[in-house]
Each structure stands twice: as structure tokens, then as C-alpha cells.
Amino acid sequence: MTEKIRIYLSDWQYNAGVVGLYNILNHAGDEVIINQNYMEIEPGCLEGFESKYFNYLIDKYWEIISINKIISFEKIISHNKDNDFEDLNEDNLEIINNYIEDVKKYIKSNSYKAAYPLIDSTVDLLILEKHLKKIKLKKKQDIQDIIPEVKAIFNTLEEIIEFMKLEDSRKYIGAKNVIYTIINKAWDEVCFLNRQTKEKDMYIDYNNYFVVPTIDYIEKDKSKFKYVCFSCDREMENFNNDLSFLVNTGFDVSRKSSHIWEFNNDVAVCPICKLVYSCVPAGITYIIGSGIYINDNSSMKNAININKKLYKEIYRENDTDKKLTYRALVEAINEEYIDRIKYELADIQLVRYENGKYRFNILSRKALKIIKDSKEELDQLINCGFREINTYFNIYELVMDRLLNSSNMFTLIQKLLYYKLSTPKNCYFNTLNVLNILKINMNFMKEVGYMKEVEKDVVKLGNISGYYLRERYRSKGTIDKLNGISYRFLNALKTNNTASFMDTLLNCYLYANLPVPEVFLDALRNEELFKTIGYAFVAGLIEGKKDENQKNGGDVK
Numbered sequence: 001m002t003e004k005i006r007i008y009l010s011d012w013q014y015n016a017g018v019v020g021l022y023n024i025l026n027h028a029g030d031e032v033i034i035n036q037n038y039m040e041i042e043p044g045c046l047e048g049f050e051s052k053y054f055n056y057l058i059d060k061y062w063e064i065i066s067i068n069k070i071i072s073f074e075k076i077i078s079h080n081k082d083n084d085f086e087d088l089n090e091d092n093l094e095i096i097n098n099y100i101e102d103v104k105k106y107i108k109s110n111s112y113k114a115a116y117p118l119i120d121s122t123v124d125l126l127i128l129e130k131h132l133k134k135i136k137l138k139k140k141q142d143i144q145d146i147i148p149e150v151k152a153i154f155n156t157l158e159e160i161i162e163f164m165k166l167e168d169s170r171k172y173i174g175a176k177n178v179i180y181t182i183i184n185k186a187w188d189e190v191c192f193l194n195r196q197t198k199e200k201d202m203y204i205d206y207n208n209y210f211v212v213p214t215i216d217y218i219e220k221d222k223s224k225f226k227y228v229c230f231s232c233d234r235e236m237e238n239f240n241n242d243l244s245f246l247v248n249t250g251f252d253v254s255r256k257s258s259h260i261w262e263f264n265n266d267v268a269v270c271p272i273c274k275l276v277y278s279c280v281p282a283g284i285t286y287i288i289g290s291g292i293y294i295n296d297n298s299s300m301k302n303a304i305n306i307n308k309k310l311y312k313e314i315y316r317e318n319d320t321d322k323k324l325t326y327r328a329l330v331e332a333i334n335e336e337y338i339d340r341i342k343y344e345l346a347d348i349q350l351v352r353y354e355n356g357k358y359r360f361n362i363l364s365r366k367a368l369k370i371i372k373d374s375k376e377e378l379d380q381l382i383n384c385g386f387r388e389i390n391t392y393f394n395i396y397e398l399v400m401d402r403l404l405n406s407s408n409m410f411t412l413i414q415k416l417l418y419y420k421l422s423t424p425k426n427c428y429f430n431t432l433n434v435l436n437i438l439k440i441n442m443n444f445m446k447e448v449g450y451m452k453e454v455e456k457d458v459v460k461l462g463n464i465s466g467y468y469l470r471e472r473y474r475s476k477g478t479i480d481k482l483n484g485i486s487y488r489f490l491n492a493l494k495t496n497n498t499a500s501f502m503d504t505l506l507n508c509y510l511y512a513n514l515p516v517p518e519v520f521l522d523a524l525r526n527e528e529l530f531k532t533i534g535y536a537f538v539a540g541l542i543e544g545k546k547d548e549n550q551k552n553g554g555d556v557k
Contacts, residue, residue, distance in 0.1 A: 005218070007232075007276060008038040009303065012295040012351050013249060014231055014273070019293075019303055020282030021275075027059065028052040034300050043218050046275075050207040056282055057182055058174040063315060064287070065177035066106050067164050073099050074161050077154050085147050090137065093146075097134045100153065103160060104132050111176040118201060119168040123159065131156045175202050178281075185291060185353060186280040190245040210275045217271040229270040239268035246277060248358055284353065285311045291353030292329065294363070306332060326400035327382060330371055350404060361404035366447045370403055374443050377436040384429035386419055395429060399437060406448070408528075409441035413535050414494055420542055421486055431539035435459055438536055450528050461519040462533040466540020472512040486541050493534045496527055501534060 009015050018039065025032050025045050030052075033040040062068050076095070080088060106112055107125045116125065135149055163169060179202065184193055191209040192202040199205040225235035230243075243249050269277070284293040285307065294310060296302045313328035329350070348363040371378070384395040395416070402409055416434055420427050438459045445451045473479045485508060492501035502520070509516045523533040 004033070004040040004042055005272060006038050006040050007272070009297045009300060010231060012293070012297075012349055013246065013280060014276060015295055015297055015303055016283035016293050016351075017276040017279045018283070018300075019307055020279030020284075022304055023060075023282050023308075024049075024052050024056045024279060027056045034304070036299055037297075039300055043215070046211055046215055049211045049275075050203045053206060053279070053282070054171070054175045054178065054203065057178040058170065060282070060311075061178055061182055061286070062174075065174060065181060066102075067169065067173045067177055070103055070106060070164050071161055073103075073157065077157060077161075080150075081154070085150065088143050088147065088150065090143070093135060093137060093143070093150075096150070096153075100132050100134055100157075103157065104129055107160065111180055112173060114200065115169075115172040115176050118172045119163075119166065121163060121166060121168070123163045125160060125163060128156055128160055172202075182286050183281045184247075185286060185289075185356075186247055186284065187245045187278065188247055206278075210271075210278050213271040214275045227268070229273055230267050231269050231273040231276075234270045234272065236268065236270050241269050241271065241274045242267060243269065243277070246280070247356070283307065284351075285314055286353070287314055289355075291351075293351045294329070294332070295349035295351060297349075326397050326404075330375075330378070330400070363404065364406075367403055367406070370440070370443050370447050371400075374440040377440050380436045381429075381433055384433045386416065386428060387426040388419075395433065395437070399440060403440070403444060408444060409437050410493075410531050410535070413437055413441070414490060417486075417535065417538055417542065418490055421483055421490075431463075431543040434539045435463055435536060438532055438539075442532060445528055445532075450526075451532075454522075454529065456519070456522070458519060458522055458529065458533050459536045461517065462523075462536030463540040465517040465519060466537040466542075468540075469508060469512055469514065470541050472514055476512070482541055486538055489534065489538045489541070493531055493538070496530070498524065498530055501530070 007018055007021070009018060021041075022032055022034075022039060025041060028045075030045045031042065032045075058065070076099075080092075107129050112125075132153065135146055135153060137143070137146060164173065179192060187193070189195075191197065192199070192205040197205060199208065220237075222235040222237075225237050227236040227239060228234070229236050284291040292310065292314075294306045296306050309332040310328055313331045316328075350361040350363050352359045352361070378396065378399070381396040381399060385393055386395070387393075395412075398412055399409065402412065413434055416427070416429065416437075417431075420429075420431065420434075442451060442454070442459065446454075470479065470482060473482055485504065488504050489501060492498075492504065502524075505520065506516065519533055523530045
């Protein structure tokens with residue numbers, strides 16, 4: 001009787017593969033035994049594993065792959081037909097034309113063309129594609145005039161959709177979709193991702209390359225094997241399986257032997273570990289070209305549960321184009337660790353895949369406590385952002401990135417206030433959001449050992465001071481002067497020039513004939529307080545909000 005296969009947790013990438021292997025087998029209904037730091041499976045689970053592999057990935061990412069985008073338009077076609085095209089207008093026509101453009105692009109793509117011979121159907125999609133043309137509304141035409149043309153296009157689209165709904169289409173086109181949107185982010189250049197592969201069926205290719213060698217290895221007598229696996233210490237027959245197929249991992253030992261000590265390769269894995277590494281795409285959660293994995297290796301159960309909750313949070317809503325991976329991360333952590341953050345939780349590694357590279361952060365106890373204590377302020381930033389050149393940046397993500405990298409927020413705050421002055425039309429936030437960032441930053445500074453002695457709400461006092469000074473300038477009819485003055489304040493804060501800041505401040509209050517608020521005495525105590533009060537003050541100067549409980553910026557001397 002063949003023994004069960006026991007797979008232990010190890011480094012982050014191997015762990016992602018282990019979690020992925022569990023996800024695949026659990027999704028297929030196979031029995032997986034979970035222990036503290038390993039899992040056990042029956043060798044029989046590997047029978048038909050290639051189908052289990054693709055079925056899991058297709059089901060998991062069905063919401064975002066292109067075959068589903070094609071099929072989902074069926075609802076719009078049915079709605080228009082059921083209502084006899086009464087809702088058809090120019091806006092709807094633009095949606096239809098965009099869909100036609102997408103469908104033509106998909107069904108003419110090389111990956112789709114490669115899947116057609118594998119599908120048992122007599123329908124020729126490339127002929128149907130030629131019948132798809134955008135519907136143009138001419139100058140003297142109204143919507144009613146083009147309804148016959150719309151109906152003809154809808155009939156063609158329905159044929160295409162029916163083809164996509166075939167079981168074989170889901171199997172092969174769906175597989176092609178996940179290969180080029182998910183799998184190739186984790187590994188590449190081997191098996192069906194090898195450009196010179198002769199096998200057209202990706203299921204057979206995966207089985208021959210990963211599964212069959214694993215089954216053969218399990219059944220072999222290993223008593224005479226003299227090598228050891230780099231990942232799991234199992235006996236190996238040779239060094240044929242290196243890690244060069246993993247993205248940004250390892251190297252091709254046949255071409256770069258100079259990377260190895262005395263040119264003797266010992267970086268190789270057994271077939272079982274190679275199969276585990278092939279499951280990395282099923283362990284990491286991907287969204288819009290990026291991926292995220294929480295490497296909680298305290299236990300097998302924790303590693304599985306936290307990443308499962310992370311996936312659910314990311315794909316909880318239908319609008320995946322606006323997903324915030326850090327927000328999903330926070331929600332998953334809060335759900336999984338809320339009772340353990342303060343006392344038990346050890347530092348956890350966070351892995352992000354972006355632009356073909358892996359980035360690493362540590363979810364430390366301090367970072368988790370700051371996130372927990374700043375929940376209200378963070379929630380206010382979820383829909384805030386700004387546009388820089390042609391790129392939109394979400395402020396919530398930027399703040400979280402700095403927290404996880406143990407960086408303060410002052411450079412971000414500087415940028416936000418500068419943009420608020422120079423290009424307000426590209427700013428999708430207000431200065432109250434900047435105050436929230438300042439409060440989060442204060443929590444961070446206190447947690448890392450700074451500003452612990454600060455008891456007053458200096459952010460609020462600094463902001464109110466800016467507001468009342470702004471109102472005095474307004475009453476004098478000189479509010480237009482504040483833009484130039486605000487730039488001077490920001491330059492002084494950026495260069496940490498306390499003297500320049502205070503000189504400008506005193507001139508402003510002399511002009512306004514107001515006493516300088518007491519809070520600015522605190523600003524002279526240290527650099528962190530100076531910047532915190534200064535930025536809060538400038539935020540009030542730019543776009544202040546009145547607090548009825550404070551007069552003239554608080555107590556003054």
C-alpha cells in the first residue's frame with residue numbers, strides 16, 4: 001500500500017503552492033488531512049489532477065476571464081429583445097459597439113484560435129466574426145431606423161455566445177484564459193507555456209510535464225537515490241528539476257552554471273515539489289494584473305483560512321475594476337485575527353505581485369495595531385484619490401503601503417496639499433481626508449516611539465488655526481493671497497525649515513491683526529510635531545472647516 005504524501009510548510013513561494021494544492025483538491029472534493037504545519041493527501045488524488053487544476057482556476061477566476069465577459073452580454077441581448085428594443089438609445093448603442101469590439105478582439109486572438117480545434121463543434125467563429133460590425137447612427141437616422149441592423153448583430157452574437165457556453169469551450173477557452181491571465185504570472189516557459197511545445201492540448205501537456213513524473217516518482221524505489229531535494233529533503237534520482245520555470249525565481253542551470261558554487265548544481269527539487277510549485281497560481285489571489293498572498297506559516301490551517309478570506313474580500317462585490325487589495329487585506333485580517341492581534345499574533349510576511357515583480361512587506365504587530373486603531377480614518381480614504389499625468393492613484397492604497405513599509409506620511413501629505421493648490425481638478429479628495437492621514441500618521445509615530453508625550457489634538461488645533469486665519473483674510477478681501485502664502489509654508493515644511501515657516505506665520509498674523517495660537521509653541525518642540533501641526537494648519541488655510549467648539553484657533557497667548 002502506497003503511503004500518503006506529506007507536504008510541509010516552508011518558504012513563502014512553496015507555501016503558496018501548498019495552499020494552492022489544497023485549494024485544488026478541496027474544490028474537487030478530495031480528502032486532505034490538515035495538521036499543524038503540514039497536510040497529507042492520498043496518491044490517488046493525483047489521478048485526473050490536470051482537470052482538477054484547470055477547473056479550480058477557471059471557477060475561481062470566472063468573474064474576470066474573457067469567456068465570461070462574452071457570455072455575460074446575453075442578459076443585455078435578452079433584455080432588449082424582451083422589451084422590443086424600447087430602451088435602446090445612443091448610450092446603449094455605444095455599450096453594444098464597445099462589446100462588439102471586445103468580442104472581435106477576443107475571438108481573433110491567437111489563444112482563442114489555438115483552442116478552437118480542441119472544441120467539438122461545427123461552428124466557425126472566425127466566419128461569424130466577419131459578420132460583426134459596429135452599428136453607426138447616421139445624421140438623418142434615429143434609433144428606430146437601425147433596430148433591424150441591431151437585431152441582425154444580436155443574432156450573430158447569440159451564435160457566438162452559444163458556442164462559448166459549450167462544455168468544451170469552457171474547458172479549453174477557459175483554460176487558455178487562465179493560462180495567460182493567471183498562471184503565467186507565477187511560472188512560465190515550460191509545459192504549455194513553452195513556445196516550442198508540440199502538444200496542443202494543455203490538459204495533456206500539464207499531465208505529462210507535472211503529474212506523470214510525480215506519480216512515477218512516488219512508485220519508484222528510492223533506496224539508491226543519492227541526491228536530496230532542495231525544498232523538502234526527499235531523495236532524488238537527479239538534478240533535472242530546477243526552479244528556473246518560476247517567475248523571478250532561480251536560474252537556468254544549463255546556461256548560467258557560473259551562479260553555482262564551483263559550477264556544481266545542487267539547486268533542484270523532486271517531482272512532488274515541482275508539482276507543488278505549479279500550484280502557486282492557485283494559492284496567490286490575483287486581480288487586474290496584481291497578486292497578493294499572506295504568508296502566515298504559523299499553521300497550515302491559518303495559511304489556508306487567511307488567504308481564503310482575502311480572496312472572498314477582494315471578489316466580494318461585482319465591480320472588480322475598483323478593487324482595493326489592501327482594503328481586502330485589512331478586512332481579512334480583522335476577521336481572522338481580531339481576537340489575537342494584541343497578544344498572540346507574530347509578524348506575518350505579505351507578498352505582492354506587481355508589474356512582473358514580487359514585493360515583500362511584514363505585517364508586524366505594530367502595523368496591525370496601527371491599522372486597527374486607525375480604522376475610522378482609513379475608511380474615510382477608500383474612495384479618495386488623485387490623478388498624476390494619466391495615472392489614477394488611490395490614497396487608501398498609498399497610505400497602507402506606507403504603513404506596511406514603516407514609512408511616515410509626510411511626503412504623501414506634502415504632495416496632496418501641493419496638488420490641491422496647483423491642480424485641484426485632478427484631486428478627488430478634500431483637506432479633511434488629509435487630516436485623516438495626519439491622524440493615522442500620528443498613530444504610527446506614537447507606535448514607533450515618537451510623539452508619545454502629545455496629549456492635545458494638535459491636528460485639530462492646527463487645522464482650526466488655518467481656518468480662522470483664512471476667514472480673516474476673506475473678511476479683508478485678500479483671500480487670493482493665501483495661495484502664494486500656502487506654497488511658502490509647504491516649501492518650509494518640505495525642507496524642515498522651522499525659521500522660514502515661523503517667519504511667514506508671524507507676518508500673516510501681524511497682517512490679520514490676530515494673536516498667534518498657542519499650538520504653534522508645540523510646533524517648536526520637535527520635527528514631527530512641527531510637520532504635523534504645520535500640515536494641518538496649511539490644510540485649514542487651503543480649505544478649512546469650522547469647529548463651533550473652538551474660537552480663533554483655540555487658546556492663544
